[in-house]
Amino acid sequence: MLDLKNRLQRITHLNQAAAVLEWDQETHMPEGAEESRARQVGTLRSLAHEMLTAEETVSLLEKASPESDIDSDLVRVVRRDIDKATRVPSSLIAEMAEASGRSKSAWMKARGTNDFSLFAPHLEHILELAVKHAEALGYDESPYDALLDQYEEGMTTRQVNEVFESVKKDLIPIVKQIADAPQISDAPAHGDFPVDRQWDFGLRVAQELGYDLNCGRQDVSAHPFSTTFSITDVRITTRSDERFFNPAFFGTLHEAGHAMYEQGIDLALEGLPLADGTSLGMHESQSRLWENLVGRSADFWKHYYPQAQQLFPEALSGVSGDAFYKAINSVSASPVRVEADEVTYNLHIMLRFELEQEMIAGRISVADLPAAWNDRMESWLGIRPENDTDGVLQDIHWSLGAIGYFPTYALGNLMSVQLFNAAERDIPALNEQIATGQFAPLLGWLRSNVHQYGRRRSANELLEKATGSTLNAAPWLDYIRQKFGALYGF
Amino acid sequence: MLDLKNRLQRITHLNQAAAVLEWDQETHMPEGAEESRARQVGTLRSLAHEMLTAEETVSLLEKASPESDIDSDLVRVVRRDIDKATRVPSSLIAEMAEASGRSKSAWMKARGTNDFSLFAPHLEHILELAVKHAEALGYDESPYDALLDQYEEGMTTRQVNEVFESVKKDLIPIVKQIADAPQISDAPAHGDFPVDRQWDFGLRVAQELGYDLNCGRQDVSAHPFSTTFSITDVRITTRSDERFFNPAFFGTLHEAGHAMYEQGIDLALEGLPLADGTSLGMHESQSRLWENLVGRSADFWKHYYPQAQQLFPEALSGVSGDAFYKAINSVSASPVRVEADEVTYNLHIMLRFELEQEMIAGRISVADLPAAWNDRMESWLGIRPENDTDGVLQDIHWSLGAIGYFPTYALGNLMSVQLFNAAERDIPALNEQIATGQFAPLLGWLRSNVHQYGRRRSANELLEKATGSTLNAAPWLDYIRQKFGALYGF
Numbered sequence: 001m002l003d004l005k006n007r008l009q010r011i012t013h014l015n016q017a018a019a020v021l022e023w024d025q026e027t028h029m030p031e032g033a034e035e036s037r038a039r040q041v042g043t044l045r046s047l048a049h050e051m052l053t054a055e056e057t058v059s060l061l062e063k064a065s066p067e068s069d070i071d072s073d074l075v076r077v078v079r080r081d082i083d084k085a086t087r088v089p090s091s092l093i094a095e096m097a098e099a100s101g102r103s104k105s106a107w108m109k110a111r112g113t114n115d116f117s118l119f120a121p122h123l124e125h126i127l128e129l130a131v132k133h134a135e136a137l138g139y140d141e142s143p144y145d146a147l148l149d150q151y152e153e154g155m156t157t158r159q160v161n162e163v164f165e166s167v168k169k170d171l172i173p174i175v176k177q178i179a180d181a182p183q184i185s186d187a188p189a190h191g192d193f194p195v196d197r198q199w200d201f202g203l204r205v206a207q208e209l210g211y212d213l214n215c216g217r218q219d220v221s222a223h224p225f226s227t228t229f230s231i232t233d234v235r236i237t238t239r240s241d242e243r244f245f246n247p248a249f250f251g252t253l254h255e256a257g258h259a260m261y262e263q264g265i266d267l268a269l270e271g272l273p274l275a276d277g278t279s280l281g282m283h284e285s286q287s288r289l290w291e292n293l294v295g296r297s298a299d300f301w302k303h304y305y306p307q308a309q310q311l312f313p314e315a316l317s318g319v320s321g322d323a324f325y326k327a328i329n330s331v332s333a334s335p336v337r338v339e340a341d342e343v344t345y346n347l348h349i350m351l352r353f354e355l356e357q358e359m360i361a362g363r364i365s366v367a368d369l370p371a372a373w374n375d376r377m378e379s380w381l382g383i384r385p386e387n388d389t390d391g392v393l394q395d396i397h398w399s400l401g402a403i404g405y406f407p408t409y410a411l412g413n414l415m416s417v418q419l420f421n422a423a424e425r426d427i428p429a430l431n432e433q434i435a436t437g438q439f440a441p442l443l444g445w446l447r448s449n450v451h452q453y454g455r456r457r458s459a460n461e462l463l464e465k466a467t468g469s470t471l472n473a474a475p476w477l478d479y480i481r482q483k484f485g486a487l488y489g490f
Numbered sequence: 491m492l493d494l495k496n497r498l499q500r501i502t503h504l505n506q507a508a509a510v511l512e513w514d515q516e517t518h519m520p521e522g523a524e525e526s527r528a529r530q531v532g533t534l535r536s537l538a539h540e541m542l543t544a545e546e547t548v549s550l551l552e553k554a555s556p557e558s559d560i561d562s563d564l565v566r567v568v569r570r571d572i573d574k575a576t577r578v579p580s581s582l583i584a585e586m587a588e589a590s591g592r593s594k595s596a597w598m599k600a601r602g603t604n605d606f607s608l609f610a611p612h613l614e615h616i617l618e619l620a621v622k623h624a625e626a627l628g629y630d631e632s633p634y635d636a637l638l639d640q641y642e643e644g645m646t647t648r649q650v651n652e653v654f655e656s657v658k659k660d661l662i663p664i665v666k667q668i669a670d671a672p673q674i675s676d677a678p679a680h681g682d683f684p685v686d687r688q689w690d691f692g693l694r695v696a697q698e699l700g701y702d703l704n705c706g707r708q709d710v711s712a713h714p715f716s717t718t719f720s721i722t723d724v725r726i727t728t729r730s731d732e733r734f735f736n737p738a739f740f741g742t743l744h745e746a747g748h749a750m751y752e753q754g755i756d757l758a759l760e761g762l763p764l765a766d767g768t769s770l771g772m773h774e775s776q777s778r779l780w781e782n783l784v785g786r787s788a789d790f791w792k793h794y795y796p797q798a799q800q801l802f803p804e805a806l807s808g809v810s811g812d813a814f815y816k817a818i819n820s821v822s823a824s825p826v827r828v829e830a831d832e833v834t835y836n837l838h839i840m841l842r843f844e845l846e847q848e849m850i851a852g853r854i855s856v857a858d859l860p861a862a863w864n865d866r867m868e869s870w871l872g873i874r875p876e877n878d879t880d881g882v883l884q885d886i887h888w889s890l891g892a893i894g895y896f897p898t899y900a901l902g903n904l905m906s907v908q909l910f911n912a913a914e915r916d917i918p919a920l921n922e923q924i925a926t927g928q929f930a931p932l933l934g935w936l937r938s939n940v941h942q943y944g945r946r947r948s949a950n951e952l953l954e955k956a957t958g959s960t961l962n963a964a965p966w967l968d969y970i971r972q973k974f975g976a977l978y979g980f
Contacts, residue, residue: 013533016526017507020514028518029723032705036506036720036760043503047537215522230526233519270526 004060009271014048027219073456107399147404154458181488188327191315202252210443211256226258257290264451284412299435335385349410422467494550499761508534517709563946590891597889637894671978678817681805692742700933701746716748747780754941774902789925825875839900907966912957
């Protein structure tokens with residue numbers, strides 16, 4: 001067991017080092033280093049892959065005799081990792097890497113010039129490779145299962161489809177009701193918000209939620225992200241708009257939510273492949289819980305609005321707490337996913353999820369994609385993108401070959417409410433605590449029900465144990481109905 | 491040849507990644523990450539070592555048929571690297587790593603409490619291991635040869651001793667003459683120098699010298715250093731004293747000098763073990779050349795003093811260019827090496843060099859070290875450290891097991907003048923160019939005579955080809971006599 005663990009730790013160190021290099025690339029690296037950095041990361045990642053799938057690891061795994069529950073979980077998870085890693089021929093991995101490199105450049109060009117035809121042949125190639133990838137990985141029902149399983153282990157396309165269908169059925173009418181109701185102005189969130197004060201406020205609140213800067217830090221990057229170098233080094237990034245409060249503040253809460261998940265993993269798992277979020281959906285549930293369920297709640301702003309008002313008098317001195325709360329929760333259908341509010345966001349995801357399945361199954365061609373995108377957008381959200389840059393070309397994911405990734409965003413939203421409801425059940429004073437700036441009980445609940453386990457339990461297992469139910473859309477729909485019904489009077 | 495190069499590149503990538511992690515550790519890393527970071531770096535460094543000394547590398551090396559001069563140099567240098575790396579048993583490497591970890595902590599404690607006895611037993615152990623290390627590495631004349639060769643390949647203890655003796659003989663009387671002459675005040679370099687303006691000024695000047703920020707950047711760290719992640723990513727760090735101009739400005743020039751060496755290496759060597767400075771002495775010659783021969787020259791300040799005066803009116807508005815030039819070149823014996831001026835610095839080094847040899851040869855015991863240190867200090871520099879913290883305990887090097895490292899500092903000083911004189915010979919307008927802020931010709935000369943070669947030529951080879959002579963103390967002594975004779979009137 002010890003030899004196996006030592007070897008797995010070395011493999012983990014290679015991946016952690018790669019993460020440091022990627023973080024540096026997005027935050028500090030000089031431009032001229034792009035090519036050499038790509039080669040360095042490539043070497044670290046492929047060495048980690050080679051060491052994981054090597055004869056020696058397999059034989060250590062066979063000889064391993066677990067001495068604890070952690071050991072047993074480790075053997076099981078690593079067996080599965082190796083099984084997956086060895087199913088895909090390295091020629092296909094290389095082909096996918098090359099295709100995504102070229103495809104990303106084409107996508108950037110296509111997006112910049114609003115010309116889908118530049119990206120179309122690359123997307124076709126990406127889809128062909130995704131099908132090959134799925135065949136190599138293997139699946140029970142549909143190739144999409146294999147793709148989804150890369151990001152959301154244990155969830156099936158069927159399960160996700162069922163849950164998403166029930167969301168869609170109820171959500172589209174809610175969006176219509178809101179569109180027909182008197183609109184709420186988000187003007188109070190716009191104004192003069194000096195960037196340095198935004199930085200200080202966001203980071204201080206993140207710390208008060210429980211993000212530990214002794215084992216983390218915040219930097220600036222073009223696209224905010226969180227990244228993990230070890231349980232004791234989990235970093236976030238942010239960007240600010242000096243005229244708009246929301247992006248930096250809720251972005252920081254979002255990334256801090258991801259980071260607190262990783263900081264909360266049992267230290268006994270440090271350096272092992274178990275020390276990671278169990279799935280992207282579960283990860284997103286943690287970011288969304290802190291960003292939305294906590295950070296966009298009326299209780300939260302009971303505590304923080306006086307501070308915000310004092311910090312940003314230029315923008316907020318004449319704004320009531322109620323007007324501010326409404327502004328940061330205003331709903332307005334936008335063609336762009338990353339600008340979407342809590343209500344419409346999931347529809348953006350479901351659109352992509354449906355189109356991905358149809359493309360993989362060959363039921364829709366790449367040539368027909370922009371029209372299908374726009375039609376569904378119009379029918380679900382009542383808006384039609386003015387161009388493909390704000391439509392089918394808006395996301396980078398497909399260009400990178402990440403098919404099966406999008407649904408995890410919506411899964412995270414659904415799980416976040418399931419978990420928050422369970423926390424409310426277990427902590428009767430939870431809302432009062434939030435209204436007085438006490439977040440330790442909630443974080444403690446998440447640590448003991450989710451964080452500590454790392455990859456030792458699947459998302460469904462964690463959900464079932466903590467909430468009494470596996471993935472379930474009803475709590476999220478109830479939450480949306482209640483919160484936005486009150487705001488929009490339905 | 492291609493397989494060999496690919497393998498060597500992967501090894502280089504591991505070492506480059508380790509350098510990124512070490513840089514992050516000194517500049518940005520949160521405190522809580524110390525332990526995990528040490529493990530990550532340990533894995534990267536030991537994987538690189540294992541891959542270098544593996545059967546496979548040796549057999550690729552045997553089969554390699556060089557197709558170019560670079561290939562031939564590569565094979566030669568890597569053979570030597572592997573030979574050295576395999577001579578030392580890994581048990582000894584592990585023992586040294588462990589000893590230096592414990593010894594460093596003991597040194598920090600000893601230094602903090604001014605109690606040499608806390609460090610003494612550790613230093614004894616370090617010295618025992620250094621002798622074992624030297625025996626394992628092998629040598630012609632003395633064990634110290636083997637230790638020196640780690641840092642200054644190709645130089646022998648005999649050669650260095652001869653050169654240092656000739657320096658010492660002339661330098662000690664010069665120091666006495668200066669001490670007896672009317673003293674120069676360094677007061678003009680002290681005053682109100684706002685840190686952000688120091689940062690901007692130092693970094694701008696570094697760029698004007700030729701440090702390329704498209705392939706580099708500057709951060710803050712407790713101890714300034716330069717580090718290389720690739721030829722296209724060479725970074726420096728600095729620290730500032732808001733009341734003293736010298737540390738940040740000359741520190742930046744010093745580190746930029748190191749960095750320009752690495753940025754100037756032939757891009758054809760990228761990713762290969764040849765892409766590195768050829769020796770620590772040659773590396774130091776580059777930092778010292780820019781810091782002292784250029785940056786502390788009267789010509790340099792003809793160009794930059796008006797700018798400095800404009801930038802720092804609080805401190806410099808009433809200070810003449812001549813007074814400023816004198817202030818940054820004032821000589822004053824200090825017990826502390828890192829505060830030493832151009833004249834006395836080499837004596838600090840020679841003191842350590844002699845004591846190292848005597849300790850390795852068993853001619854002086856650790857118990858007698860503090861007294862020997864203080865006595866020689868008094869006889870050479872005319873000052874006696876008030877305590878061991880400012881005496882024998884001041885440097886971290888011995889605690890880390892770095893015996894044989896110190897002489898490279900003085901070698902760098904000597905080489906810097908040899909090279910600068912040759913550049914003056916080849917570029918007749920050099921001093922005029924410096925006085926008008928044109929540094930490209932000098933940098934170009936260094937690139938074509940030193941930088942481009944990386945490790946393809948030894949320091950002595952480079953010196954001989956560029957200057958007509960191998961290591962030689964006379965030019966440095968002449969330079970010191972001329973510059974400081976003018977300043978102190980002898």
